[in-house]
Amino acid sequence: MTDAGGDGKHVIEVEGLKTQFGDFVVHEDLDLNVERGEILGVVGGSGTGKSVLMRAIIGLKRPSAGAVRIFGEDYYQASDKDREAIEERWGVLFQGGALFSSLTVAQNVMAPLKEHLNLPEELVRDIAALKISMSGLPEEAGAKYPSELSGGMKKRAGLARALALDPEIVFLDEPTAGLDPIGAAKFDELIVNLKESLGLTVFMVTHDLDTLHATCDRVAVLAEKRVMACGPLEEVRKTDHPWIQEYFSGPRGRAALAHKASEGMS
Amino acid sequence: MTDSAASFDIDVRQGVLKLAPRGDWRARFLGGLDDPLRDFADDSVGRDLVIDMAAVERLDTVGAMMLQRTMHSCTSRTSTSEFLNASEAQAALLKQVESHLDPCHVEPLHGNIVVVLIDRLGRGVADAYFASLEVMSFIGLTLSTAWRVLFNPKKMRWTSTVYHMEEAGLNAMPIVGLMSFLIGAVVAFMGAKILRMFNADIFTVELVGISVLREFGVLLSAILIAGRSGSAFTAQIGSMKIREEIDAMRVLGLDPMEVLVLPRVIALVIMLPILALVASVLGVIGGGLVAAMAMDISPALFVSRFQETIVINHFWAGLIKAPFFAFVIAIIGCFQGMEVEGSAESLGQRTTLSVVQALFLVILIDAFFAMFYLEIDF
Known part of the structure; x- marks a missing residue:
């Protein structure tokens, strides 16, 4: 399902990005490309601006310099209409799910459908049920309010809403943070599964080494205000940068690697 | 784009119903097809159905769901009921949605309106009663704390x-x-x-x-x-x-x-x-x-x-x-x-x-x- 726009290979192109809060510069001269159909994991220490980068790409934090091109279109220069067209083609999962608390899960999923598409109510309900089920939530969850859900269920519900419009790109902000290891592994599996069957491009901010190993095609490491390394995990791990070395070769990094290796053998 | 809109043809061949969706089967183009497709599904309950995907240019989960829904409403699924000419991606999508077709409730179930009103009234009165008791005990707790502090400034x-x-x-x-x-x-x-x-x-x-x-x-x-x-x-x-x-x-x-x-x-x-x-x-x-x-x-x-x-x-x-x-x-x-x-x-x-x-x-x-x-x- 390739679509017109851009050269078709890079769905997101970030060029010379500079973001700042007052005098505090978060990113400077940052370049990053996301290829169609890949899962890109963005890692970095606390405060390196992973979430800020995501917010800059999805239009919530206006960069002070540089360009963000989505499907070949400069998001911050685009007209309102073009911008809305882009927004229909992406879905975002915020860290806590960011579900609307006054709506049930199903109504949350239906909200973007009702806003953007002119479909009969019955079909919208069916679509909501489909997305909720695809996100791995039980049927009963549809009629529940966000306050009645556990953290993991909230993330799944948030993912269902992010997938409502059949987006081409999905942004995930720390999808497995706060989940127990079993829930996190299931969520990883779900993301890979959906990416394969729906042909999604996934931009994922994460801290979780296991998630990186389990899901990501490429990894981008943020440090010193820019992308220090970007590529398949094996390559990035070899990069000679103290933070990268410590991150991937520390005890947790090695454990995740060993786990991956033992899985590969069995 | 004249070919972007979605449509479907129905045709019967040797006792087998054949549904041929055509065009762009993505959510935004499917609003008008929901009812006709439901009617078709209601009419063809229990019959063998073949869905020919050859003329589908694009498909998303909504289109796949509607086709799968139609397919599943034919209760007697035999070997002759199947999707034909589906591309690899389309087949994957159809498979992905197949196990997620059950509807779910959108809102919590509400009981009888009279019962709900009486229930709410009762709860309100009981809550007010217990809340006033709690305020009383809170006052008591504050005063006893004040008393204690008075002797231990x-x-x-x-x-x-x-x-x-x-x-x-x-x-x-x-x-x-x-x-x-x-x-x-x-x-x-x-x-x-x-x-x-x-x-x-x-x-x-x-x-x-x-x-x-x-x-x-x-x-x-x-x-x-x-x-x-x-x-x-x-x-x-x-x-x-x-x-x-x-x-x-x-x-x-x-x-x-x-x-x-x-x-x-x-x-x-x-x-x-x-x-x-x-x-x-x-x-x-x-x-x-x-x-x-x-x-x-x-x-x-x-x-x-x-x-x-x-x-x-x-x-x-x-x-x-x-x-x-x-x-x-x-x-x-x-x-x-x-x-x-x-x-x-x-x-x-x-x-x-x-x-x-x-x-x-x-x-x-x-x-x-x-x-x-x-x-x-x-």
Whole structure:
């Protein structure tokens, strides 16, 4: 399902990005490309601006310099209409799910459908049920309010809403943070599964080494205000940068690697 | 784009229904096809169905779901019911949605409306009953804490108390004073207009004096403090509750009643009478100013008449009420803060409740005082 726009290979192109809060510069001269159909994991220490980068790409934090091109279109220069067209083609999962608390899960999923598409109510309900089920939530969850859900269920519900419009790109902000290891592994599996069957491009901010190993095609490491390394995990791990070395070769990094290796053998 | 819209053809071949969807089967183009496809599915229950995907240019989960739904409504699925000519991606999509076709509820189930209303009424009454019991026990807990601290003054949090005296009392003084000044002026204007009809202008002094000293000064201060500080107490304590700070205090052996509640209660009980005093003075000044400007009552006349006719009892009758109002406002503010559970919505609800209940109780107590004063001729 390739679509017109851009050269078709890079769905997101970030060029010379500079973001700042007052005098505090978060990113400077940052370049990053996301290829169609890949899962890109963005890692970095606390405060390196992973979430800020995501917010800059999805239009919530206006960069002070540089360009963000989505499907070949400069998001911050685009007209309102073009911008809305882009927004229909992406879905975002915020860290806590960011579900609307006054709506049930199903109504949350239906909200973007009702806003953007002119479909009969019955079909919208069916679509909501489909997305909720695809996100791995039980049927009963549809009629529940966000306050009645556990953290993991909230993330799944948030993912269902992010997938409502059949987006081409999905942004995930720390999808497995706060989940127990079993829930996190299931969520990883779900993301890979959906990416394969729906042909999604996934931009994922994460801290979780296991998630990186389990899901990501490429990894981008943020440090010193820019992308220090970007590529398949094996390559990035070899990069000679103290933070990268410590991150991937520390005890947790090695454990995740060993786990991956033992899985590969069995 | 003429070919972008979605459509489908139906055709029967050797007793087998054949559905041939065509075009762009993505959600945005499918709104008009939902009903026809449902009708078709209803008509073809129990028959063999072949869906030919050859002419489908694009497919998303919604299109795949609608096709799978149609396929599944044919109950007797035999080997002849199948998707034909599906590309690899389309087949994957069709497979992905196949196990997720069950509908789900959108809203929680509601029972009979009458039952729900009666249920809600019953809950409301029961909640009010239990809430009043809880407030009583909270008052008891506060008083016993105060008693304990009285005999062990080292436990008194002076810094916190003084901070709240400044925050809730001193900082509120300008607005309380201004409001009372304006109300005093308004009362004088009204009195001037009506009393003039009876040639009794001079009674404006009594009108302003008695109403401001007995009621307006203290009542306005209390109302303003309930809105300003009662809600702040609920929000402060409530957000601490949400962040588990209260639990942390308990675990560390700090008594939240002692650390949070008592300083706030004491601060308000001390400061509200002072605010009421300031409000009364400014209210009388406002009335006097209007009397001087709009009527022929000079300030000198106003003051001498005031001294002659307004007995000190009016002043005390007003001021005595202030500590009671303050106590109720602080107690309700802290109590509602302690009742906050979990989420930010709860904090918002509790803050609203805190102000509403505090205002209600202040006015209720004021009415009791009025009746009491009437009985004892004060």
